Amino acid sequence: MRFYLLILPLLLPFTLLLADAPPGEALQVGFAETDITPKVEKKTVYMAGFGHNRKATGVHDKLKARAVVLAHGKEKIALVAVDLVGLFHPQVESVRKKLPGFTYVLVSSTHNHEGPDTLGLWGPSPFQSGVDAVYLDEVEKQIVSAVQAADAARKPASARIGKANAPELLHDAREPFVKHDELIALVFRDKDEKPIGSIVQWNCHPETLGDKNTQISGDFVGYAVEALRTKYRCPVVYLTGTVGGLMTSLHVEIKNAAGEALKDGTFEKTARYGELLAETAERALKAAKPLKLTPLQAKKRIVYLPLDNKLFLLARQLGVLKREAFRWTGDPYKAEAIREIQGDKPLCTRSEVAWLRLGDLDIAAIPGEIYPELVLDKVQTPADPGADFPDAAVEPAIYKQLRGPHRMIIGLANDEIGYIVPKRQWDEKAPFCYGRKKAQYGEVNSLGPNTAPLLCRAFQDLVRGNRSP
Ligand SMILES: [Zn+2]
Numbered sequence: 001m002r003f004y005l006l007i008l009p010l011l012l013p014f015t016l017l018l019a020d021a022p023p024g025e026a027l028q029v030g031f032a033e034t035d036i037t038p039k040v041e042k043k044t045v046y047m048a049g050f051g052h053n054r055k056a057t058g059v060h061d062k063l064k065a066r067a068v069v070l071a072h073g074k075e076k077i078a079l080v081a082v083d084l085v086g087l088f089h090p091q092v093e094s095v096r097k098k099l100p101g102f103t104y105v106l107v108s109s110t111h112n113h114e115g116p117d118t119l120g121l122w123g124p125s126p127f128q129s130g131v132d133a134v135y136l137d138e139v140e141k142q143i144v145s146a147v148q149a150a151d152a153a154r155k156p157a158s159a160r161i162g163k164a165n166a167p168e169l170l171h172d173a174r175e176p177f178v179k180h181d182e183l184i185a186l187v188f189r190d191k192d193e194k195p196i197g198s199i200v201q202w203n204c205h206p207e208t209l210g211d212k213n214t215q216i217s218g219d220f221v222g223y224a225v226e227a228l229r230t231k232y233r234c235p236v237v238y239l240t241g242t243v244g245g246l247m248t249s250l251h252v253e254i255k256n257a258a259g260e261a262l263k264d265g266t267f268e269k270t271a272r273y274g275e276l277l278a279e280t281a282e283r284a285l286k287a288a289k290p291l292k293l294t295p296l297q298a299k300k301r302i303v304y305l306p307l308d309n310k311l312f313l314l315a316r317q318l319g320v321l322k323r324e325a326f327r328w329t330g331d332p333y334k335a336e337a338i339r340e341i342q343g344d345k346p347l348c349t350r351s352e353v354a355w356l357r358l359g360d361l362d363i364a365a366i367p368g369e370i371y372p373e374l375v376l377d378k379v380q381t382p383a384d385p386g387a388d389f390p391d392a393a394v395e396p397a398i399y400k401q402l403r404g405p406h407r408m409i410i411g412l413a414n415d416e417i418g419y420i421v422p423k424r425q426w427d428e429k430a431p432f433c434y435g436r437k438k439a440q441y442g443e444v445n446s447l448g449p450n451t452a453p454l455l456c457r458a459f460q461d462l463v464r465g466n467r468s469p
Contacts, residue, residue, distance in 0.1 A: 048130065208250065307328070
C-alpha cells in the first residue's frame with residue numbers, strides 16, 4: 001500500500017502526458033511568411049521610430065510577417081514576428097480571435113524604425129496620429145494568413161539550438177552600460193535532415209538607416225533573414241528580444257571589405273550589419289545541440305500597469321494614442337475599463353506577460369522594450385545617488401526565473417508598452433545620474449517608474465504559479 005501511494009503521484013502526470021501526446025507522436029513544425037509592405041504611392045505613409053512627419057517616398061525592401069507553428073499532441077503554438085515598430089495588445093487579441101484552435105498565438109514586432117507608424121506617435125505633428133487604420137486591418141489579415149500557411153506547412157521535425165555572443169554588434173546608448181549580447185538560433189529539420197526553417201533571436205533596435213531615410217525597409221533584419229535563407233535554403237523567423245537601455249545598431253563600427261567605416265543611415269552599413277548578424281547566427285548553428293521541444297506549454301497573465309507618462313496621457317486625450325484605458329486601483333491583476341476620463345484619477349493600461357515552456361526551452365514573452373539589466377539581473381547596485389528612486393528594490397530578473405536548460409526572450413511580445421526601466425535607474429529629476437547635466441533618454445517613452453517592478457513581479461508570479469499580486 002505504501003508502495004502504491006508513493007508511485008501513484010509519480011505515474012499520474014506521466015499518464016496524463018501520454019494521453020495528450022500519444023507515444024511516438026513527433027513535434028511538427030511549419031513556417032510561412034506574408035507581405036505587409038504599405039502602399040506608399042496611394043496614401044501618405046508616416047514612418048515610425050524617430051521624429052514626426054517623416055513621409056515614405058518609396059519601398060527599398062519588403063516588410064514581412066514571418067510565422068512558425070509548433071504542434072505536439074493537442075497543443076499548437078504560433079510565433080509571429082512583424083517588421084513593424086510595434087503593435088498594441090488589442091490588435092494581437094483581434095488576431096487571436098481569427099485563429100481558433102491554437103493553444104497560444106504570440107505576435108511580436110521587430111521594432112523596425114524604417115516602416116510605417118502603427119502606434120500613432122509619429123504622425124504629421126504631435127497632435128495627429130500617423131496610423132492608417134485600413135493598413136492595420138491588412139496587417140492583421142496578413143498575420144492570420146501567415147499563421148494559417150505555417151500551420152498547413154507543418155511536418156515532423158527535429159530541432160537544434162545554438163548560442164553565440166556578439167557584443168561588437170551592439171552599441172549601448174545609456175548608462176549603466178549593460179549589453180544583452182547573446183544571439184539564440186534554432187534550426188528545424190525534417191526526417192531527411194532537410195532544413196524546414198530557422199528561428200533567430202537577437203537584441204537590437206533595427207534603426208541603422210536612421211531618421212533621414214524615407215525608403216520603407218526592414219532595416220538589418222531583412223538583410224540578416226535573406227542571408228540566412230540563402231545559406232540554409234529555408235524560411236527564417238527573426239525575433240527581437242531585449243532592446244531597452246538602449247541596445248542599438250547606431251554608432252556600431254562596421255567596416256566594408258576595404259576596411260572603410262560605413263556610415264549610419266546608409267544601406268551599405270545596414271546590409272553589412274545584417275550579413276554580420278547572419279554570420280553570428282551561422283556560428284551559433286554550427287555549435288548547435290539537439291533540443292527537446294516537447295511538451296508544449298504556454299502560460300499568460302494579464303497585467304495592468306499605471307499610466308504615469310504625461311505625454312502618453314496627453315496623446316491619449318488628443319486621440320493620437322488610441323487605446324482603451326482602465327482605472328488604476330493598485331492591483332496589477334484587476335482593473336475596470338472606463339468610458340470617460342474623470343478628473344485626475346489614475347489610469348492604467350492592460351497588457352500581458354507570457355511564459356512558454358517548450359520542452360527544454362523556456363521563453364519569456366515581455367510586452368515592450370525591457371532593459372538588459374532586468375533580464376540579466378544586472379540592475380545597478382548600489383544605485384547612483386542621482387537616481388530618482390535610489391532605494392527602490394531590485395526587480396526579480398527575468399532570466400533568473402527560467403530554470404530550463406535553454407532560455408530565450410521575446411520583446412515587444414503581444415504589445416508595445418515602451419521602455420521598461422529599472423526603478424532605481426529612473427532619472428528624470430535633478431541631480432542627474434553619473435554627474436550628467438541633463439537626464440538620459442528613456443523615461444519619456446516609458447509608462448512610468450512602476451512599470452518594471454510590476455511587470456517583473458508579474459512574470460515571477462506567473463512562473464511560480466502565484467495567484468495574488
Ligand atoms: Zn525603441
